[in-house]
Amino acid sequence: MRVVLLGTAAGGGFPRWNCACARCAAARDGKLPARTPECAAVTGNSRDWWLLNASPDIRARLTANPALWPGPRDTPVRGVLLTDAEADHVAGLAVLRGTAGFKTYAAPPVLAALAPARAALDRHAPGEWADSLTEGGFVLSGGLVATAHPVAGEPSAYVPGRANDHRWVTAYRIEDLATGGVLVYVPRVSAWTPMLDDLVEEADCVVLDGTHFTADEATQAGRHLPVSGPDGSLSALTRHPQARRIYTHLADTNPLLDPASAARTQVSEAGVEVLPDGAELVL
Numbered sequence: 001m002r003v004v005l006l007g008t009a010a011g012g013g014f015p016r017w018n019c020a021c022a023r024c025a026a027a028r029d030g031k032l033p034a035r036t037p038e039c040a041a042v043t044g045n046s047r048d049w050w051l052l053n054a055s056p057d058i059r060a061r062l063t064a065n066p067a068l069w070p071g072p073r074d075t076p077v078r079g080v081l082l083t084d085a086e087a088d089h090v091a092g093l094a095v096l097r098g099t100a101g102f103k104t105y106a107a108p109p110v111l112a113a114l115a116p117a118r119a120a121l122d123r124h125a126p127g128e129w130a131d132s133l134t135e136g137g138f139v140l141s142g143g144l145v146a147t148a149h150p151v152a153g154e155p156s157a158y159v160p161g162r163a164n165d166h167r168w169v170t171a172y173r174i175e176d177l178a179t180g181g182v183l184v185y186v187p188r189v190s191a192w193t194p195m196l197d198d199l200v201e202e203a204d205c206v207v208l209d210g211t212h213f214t215a216d217e218a219t220q221a222g223r224h225l226p227v228s229g230p231d232g233s234l235s236a237l238t239r240h241p242q243a244r245r246i247y248t249h250l251a252d253t254n255p256l257l258d259p260a261s262a263a264r265t266q267v268s269e270a271g272v273e274v275l276p277d278g279a280e281l282v283l
């Protein structure tokens with residue numbers, strides 16, 4: 001299985017268009033690497049690719065990665081697996097319209113929240129919309145099998161009513177049937193649970209929510225599990241040294257954006273990685 005980290009920033013990207021903080025300014029000056037909103041692509045055969053989330057920058061990210069270019073007849077991008085209904089995870093669906101049979105997997109509350117958008121997109125070309133939580137998981141062309149797993153998280157802020165449902169945010173476990181390689185992709189999670197230990201225990205690679213380094217960076221408390229602290233994700237990840245562990249979805253408040261930061265040293269010494277947009281992994 002090949003995994004390409006197309007984008008590794010939180011919503012808004014890095015630098016954010018409307019932010020003049022020191023880190024965003026440094027990124028504009030080329031002193032820190034810029035990043036686009038988080039999303040990824042996976043394939044088991046290098047011919048059929050599946051996106052993990054559809055960022056607002058998806059068009060530019062597909063254009064920058066020749067493996068994802070169309071040809072000779074059609075696009076190798078078969079569909080997308082959504083982890084939640086966040087605007088920065090679904091906005092790219094507007095770019096991906098117009099391919100008949102394009103498949104989108106998401107949990108039932110996410111599919112319901114997207115109903116108006118689905119109706120509009122299906123007028124360009126009818127897509128397939130599928131329940132990611134279907135019993136036993138689902139097969140992705142190219143030799144991959146995926147299962148979705150609800151994780152701690154809140155409904156997206158724009159959803160009317162914001163009904164209480166434990167399925168708003170999911171992790172994906174993707175296994176390559178030929179190599180046995182397992183990816184666990186969790187770009188958004190608000191609390192660590194024993195279920196995550198079970199998932200990561202059997203993974204070769206985990207790509208995890210690294211939005212905030214400390215809890216006090218968050219404008220809305222509790223939406224993302226912070227990296228540091230006794231209950232932070234770094235301490236949980238140290239229990240799983242067998243897996244390659246990578247942070248994604250970094251907010252502009254996060255010192256991990258700076259390779260020279262003490263935070264980055266701490267994470268590196270724990271064996272956890274922060275990779276640039278475009279990084280490719282083989283499992």
Ligand SMILES: [Zn+2]
Nearest residue numbers: 019021024252
């Ligand atoms: Zn900023």
